[in-house]
Amino acid sequence: MKNIIIALVILLLFPMAAFAQADPVREPESISAASAILIETGSGRVLYEHNAHQERPIASTTKIMTALVATELSRPEEVLSVQADCVKIEGTSLYLDENEQLTMLDMLYGLILRSGNDAAAAIAKYVGGDISHFVSLMNQRAWQLGMYNTSFGNPHGLDNSQHYSTAHDMALLGAAFLKIPLLRQICIAEEYISRELTSGRVRLFINNNKLLARDPRACGIKIGWTEKAGRCLVAAARAGEMELVAVVLAAPDLYTDVSKLFDYGFSSLSIQELVPQGKVMAVLPVDQGEAQRVAVASAGPVRYPVFPGETLSFTTQVQVPAKLSAPVRSGQPVGTALVRVDGGWTAEIELVAVSAVEKKAGIATRLFELVRGWWHDQ
Numbered sequence: 001m002k003n004i005i006i007a008l009v010i011l012l013l014f015p016m017a018a019f020a021q022a023d024p025v026r027e028p029e030s031i032s033a034a035s036a037i038l039i040e041t042g043s044g045r046v047l048y049e050h051n052a053h054q055e056r057p058i059a060s061t062t063k064i065m066t067a068l069v070a071t072e073l074s075r076p077e078e079v080l081s082v083q084a085d086c087v088k089i090e091g092t093s094l095y096l097d098e099n100e101q102l103t104m105l106d107m108l109y110g111l112i113l114r115s116g117n118d119a120a121a122a123i124a125k126y127v128g129g130d131i132s133h134f135v136s137l138m139n140q141r142a143w144q145l146g147m148y149n150t151s152f153g154n155p156h157g158l159d160n161s162q163h164y165s166t167a168h169d170m171a172l173l174g175a176a177f178l179k180i181p182l183l184r185q186i187c188i189a190e191e192y193i194s195r196e197l198t199s200g201r202v203r204l205f206i207n208n209n210k211l212l213a214r215d216p217r218a219c220g221i222k223i224g225w226t227e228k229a230g231r232c233l234v235a236a237a238r239a240g241e242m243e244l245v246a247v248v249l250a251a252p253d254l255y256t257d258v259s260k261l262f263d264y265g266f267s268s269l270s271i272q273e274l275v276p277q278g279k280v281m282a283v284l285p286v287d288q289g290e291a292q293r294v295a296v297a298s299a300g301p302v303r304y305p306v307f308p309g310e311t312l313s314f315t316t317q318v319q320v321p322a323k324l325s326a327p328v329r330s331g332q333p334v335g336t337a338l339v340r341v342d343g344g345w346t347a348e349i350e351l352v353a354v355s356a357v358e359k360k361a362g363i364a365t366r367l368f369e370l371v372r373g374w375w376h377d378q
Helices: 059-073 104-114 117-128 131-144 167-178 181-188 254-268 363-377
Strands: 004-013 035-040 046-050 079-081 101-103 191-195 202-206 218-226 230-239 242-249 270-275 280-287 293-298 302-306 312-321 333-341 346-353
Touching (some): 046 254, 059 104, 059 167, 059 181, 104 117, 104 202, 117 131, 167 181, 167 218, 230 254, 270 312, 302 312
Antiparallel strands (some): 004 312, 191 202, 280 293, 293 346, 333 346
């Protein structure tokens, strides 16, 4: 018999009366983008889409993946020496010179704020050993994220027949980007001053994402343009506890488009807490413990966005050992719970011990304590 207890609990969330009486959810106002999508980042739920799986060039929004791979495979303090094949790249530039030395942090700011194509090449060359290998790493990471309709052909986004993605895939990438605190910090900065390490040359990078000034809810991420791709934007916004990512591709009025999508999402949705933090999910026996049992609870909450009048059903599958062995620490991880909404979206949460359980003393230890207590009383 497997040493795993699987408890399956099916819970029905009934809508509140106000939900049941709500008007049908309105569609967002018309937008100019050829392709668009809006998702809630915590769950990845798609809230709106228009040609979201249509493959299109993505211009400099490519650099979101360049930054993600570089951050995962290097440290901010590492020093890059600019190689000859990384200068005088066409398009937007930091105007790097051969043999200049900058930290990875400075390069990342130049990549995201100034959208330097030479910075993208220098980062790719440093992290991947050569640019083509780095591009392979970008494609591997895309596959891991579920970006199955994406192909990267370079690290900067200049037009290339083998370089394309979809609004859907770029939303997945945007959500992954936001999970890294350093990248989140970079993409909301208004400006940044870099300093070359040998000559002391100073560069000022000003964030070219105008949405940050236009929409107070905005919190990144990256714009892009080429003649073939048109105007592109992967944008994030937060209101209260809800964070959304909008992607618009080939969008003449990109900033207005994403603000309309955010208006729609924030006005239509609420966040339903399916499993609160600290909810007791099981009680387990403890072998050789001072206490015979210990409760285990969710280490964090599980939340899901809902529309007015929407009824959700979800299942919770608890996976824990048949028993624990003392000692058990308070907060010790002991298992997981899988939460599935309507048979689709799944979240995994860690389960932890609610309290500590010390190991029961053996016979010899108890006799010793008994004698020591008797001797002390004498």
